Amino acid sequence: MFEIIKFPAASTYSDLCERPSLESRSMDSLIDAIYSQVKQHGDQALIDYTKQFENRDITEITYSDSEISELALQTDTELQEAIRVAYANIYAFHKSQVLVEKRIETSPGVVCWQKSTPIDKIGIYIPGGTAPLFSTILMLAIPAQIVGCKEVILCTPGMHPALFFAAQLCGVTKMCKIGGAQAIAALALGTASVPPVYKIFGPGNQYVTAAKMEANRMGIAIDMPAGPSEVAIFADSSANPVYVAADLLSQAEHGNDSQVILISTDEEIILQTITEIKNQLETLPRKDYALKSLDYSKFILVNQEKEAIDILNTYAAEHLILACENPEQFADAIQHAGSIFLGHYTPEAAGDYASGTNHTLPTNGFAHAYSGVNLDSFVKKITLQSITKEGLKKLGKSIVIMAEAESLQAHANAVKFRMD
Template sequence: MYIPGGTAPLFSTVLMLAVPAQIAGCKEIVLCSPPNKKGELAPEILFAANLCGVTKIIKVGGIQAVAGLTFGTESIPQVYKIFGPGNQFVTVAKQLATKHGVAIDMPAGPSELLVVADKSANAAYIASDLLSQAEHGTDSQVILVSTSKDIIEKVSNEIEKQLEVLPRKAIAEKAIANSKLIYVENHEVALEMINEYGPEHFIICTEANEFYVDGIRNAGSVFIGDYTPESAGDYASGTNHTLPTNGFSKAYSGVNLDSFLKQMTFQKISKEGLLNIGETIELMAEAEGLQAHKNAVSIRLKDLK
């Protein structure tokens, strides 16, 4: 597990990863997180790790943590699979790890949020949601797509107002500078754009919520209505907050119990069973030009007939 800790102690990510790992029956759970300038990990992260049964904690962060988990060192064990979000460098390092026999949950990070809104939306709510993701890091991206120019203007004003009182203003400000407020003519255009973008978090605040719920195909997690802030998903609504970014929601789901499981298949065929399906196997193998495949069945059928 990779737990970010550079500018905020994300103990909630420990819960999001270690709890399903425990339920899945993982026998060894290794946690890597960057220490502070004193060489210490945040007590919140340590407490959550202890609460969730993490078996090993290593004070290391960034791409070096991913490299250690991939190849193994004297102090970092090599693992089967790496989970957790990170900045753009950690995300690329995880993708490179897959070239060396280590699986990953998904490319996860930097943070993204897209809100779709119309004239019925609450501008203050939308601004607060956009800022809740912008404060994650300077490389976060937040986007508002709206069919109302009036809402776009009101949200822009609200962002400026709410930004002033944030302790992490400097971080959020840089993220907002790289973000977009986009006007579209109608909901159909908006939905097409959103499915192409594939946001990590997708908030719907319109009079046509069902249109988006029915039509969304590519998103990590969807938040419906004025009273479903994205931060609820980060902490307590029951969904997992480790989600695909950079458009990877087109191919990946967020972390869930299945992420910590794999399946094996078993088969045992009786004499009668082989007599029943043997000819089918022979015909298919012959059609594919794989004579040895066919012979492995034919030699047995010959003894049975």
């Protein structure tokens, strides 16, 4: 732990950026069994699994509206206010992402455009576990509310009042008491109480992840593939080691397998940050989690910013904090990351809760190909085209030639008959 990797050669960047490997296949038979039971026995299977896996007795799958209201009201007033502040920022930023219709006349008389329509039914999973992630409800239900998803089904075994408060605030239409892989199976297959959905969002443990992959295999969309959370920080000599240490620890406290990386052009900053981590660790309630994930941590010293940029573009961090003097310029050079936090007063925690950006982001290098959750995740973009008789007359010849070259005569006919 806390070993510093000094001036790594470019040829080692790939290895340096390797994540601990993920195992998913081993759970196939358990996940198959859960899907098959939920398919056969519906709600009863959910009730039985809840007893078997969580030792919770439930008789109803869904909360009634009055139960939700009562639980929501138990939320601390100060916390209610904080959630409202976060709500407003997340709403504003995601609302700005609404598609503006643009009609493009690609050729005379040929007009093409896109329209965006909501996914009618979505499922959101919020784990129980050690942290009641009501913030994730905001991140997933606010964009659904903006685009107007008709049904937003939230499954959570959690009982923290703020979960209910957030769900109500964001217009969740149904809240279910179930958790784990069985909750995902219910959202995928549907039961008497849980409607089947077209897309499933939300974090979870390895069973939940495997169950989401199975749903995906069945043709149900998912937010993105999952992996352990991670942060990378670039700090130059302008950085404050107290802040950098706090940012690294706020990622490390997430779970045993979180990964934190610090890259710096200044060895002193690295050394001071390590000292600060040790100090701050002492009073952390989740010290044990943080210690375990610090085992995966990396502290990298480089000669120049350019090297840091290359490593970071190879790594494709979920969260990237730029604790440096020229964060805008540095960010311009970053091609692969989930979310970027610029400057000394933009901690990851701000984006986790309240700046307005989404905190459901690609981990495990998936930022090379995947975006984080954003407004697009809740809609489909349908293309439309309208061609006039004259427009088709003009464009038709090209279509006929191409269709015939692809040996698709009926395609050619569809144009020819209209041109005659």
